[in-house]
Amino acid sequence: MERCLITGAAGGIGTRLRRLLRGVYPHLRLSDRVPPPDLAADEEFVAADLADAAAVERAVAGMQGIIHLGGLSTECPWEEILPANIIGTYNLFEAARRAGVERVVFASSNHVVGFYPRRRRISAEAIPRPDSRYGVSKAFGEALGAFYADKFGLGVLAIRIGNVADAPVDERRLSIWVKPEDLVQLLRIGLEHPDLHFEVVYGVSANARGWWDNETAFRLGYRPTGEAENLSAAALAAQAKLPPDPIGDRLQGGSFCSLEFTGDPERIKA
Ligand code: 15L
Numbered sequence: 629m630e631r632c633l634i635t636g637a638a639g640g641i642g643t644r645l646r647r648l649l650r651g652v653y654p655h656l657r658l659s660d661r662v663p664p665p666d667l668a669a670d671e672e673f674v675a676a677d678l679a680d681a682a683a684v685e686r687a688v689a690g691m692q693g694i695i696h697l698g699g700l701s702t703e704c705p706w707e708e709i710l711p712a713n714i715i716g717t718y719n720l721f722e723a724a725r726r727a728g729v730e731r732v733v734f735a736s737s738n739h740v741v742g743f744y745p746r747r748r749r750i751s752a753e754a755i756p757r758p759d760s761r762y763g764v765s766k767a768f769g770e771a772l773g774a775f776y777a778d779k780f781g782l783g784v785l786a787i788r789i790g791n792v793a794d795a796p797v798d799e800r801r802l803s804i805w806v807k808p809e810d811l812v813q814l815l816r817i818g819l820e821h822p823d824l825h826f827e828v829v830y831g832v833s834a835n836a837r838g839w840w841d842n843e844t845a846f847r848l849g850y851r852p853t854g855e856a857e858n859l860s861a862a863a864l865a866a867q868a869k870l871p872p873d874p875i876g877d878r879l880q881g882g883s884f885c886s887l888e889f890t891g892d893p894e895r896i897k898a
Pocket of ligand 1: 701702737738739789790791792
């Protein structure tokens with residue numbers, strides 16, 4: 629794997645990853661709508677709005693692997709999710725197919741399964757229970773990944789990312805925190821594992837309070853080094869200052885679940 633593209637390279641995760649991936653792949657191309665403010669002279673940048681299929685094709689041309697971080701990364705109105713995360717992700721996979729790309733790593737999200745209760749341990753086989761339009765768009769991206777793998781032979785890894793940060797920032801994040809270096813391990817598995825067709829894994833470190841069974845990732849060689857519990861004091865202190873959230877506090881997606889909620893909490897079953 630020599631020629632890789634990172635979409636969403638100017639975003640929060642993209643900025644971290646492009647530093648951690650520097651030197652790993654000889655030709656790392658960056659793409660986003662606008663260049664990262666700290667773009668270095670030796671970094672290649674191709675501007676592309678994901679909703680613009682021709683621009684996405686230009687960004688993808690000549691690449692062997694893609695880390696697709698682009699699009700909206702939180703809940704937004706449907707009118708914004710549609711072009712960025714639905715049409716944009718379709719454009720990305722379609723451009724990858726046409727350009728003969730070998731691997732796509734899709735940045736999915738824990739919000740695909742946000743409506744599972746926290747006391748339930750789920751695997752990557754869990755059917756989607758999205759907690760937001762954003763989560764629905766990520767479930768769509770996972771489905772596209774499976775489709776492009778089965779129909780066209782693209783190798784695809786979808787990573788249901790928890791929360792990428794230097795440290796967990798509240799109680800929920802003690803379960804879903806992922807150390808940036810652990811996420812890099814997963815991305816590299818997605819791009820380099822010799823035998824990958826389509827898999828879904830959780831982007832989470834080795835957290836004692838974790839609620840996901842990440843067996844698929846371990847089978848592919850993932851060996852996380854982060855452990856949120858070592859950083860729990862600050863996270864629990866921050867949690868103590870937050871108001872209670874009767875809906876979000878018992879569900880994996882947290883506040884994404886309580887936002888706009890008018891459902892019946894009793895019917896969200898374990
Ligand atoms: C995500 O998917 C978001 O991109 C990120 O901003 C966080 O909200 C994260 O999930 C989370 O659940 O903490």
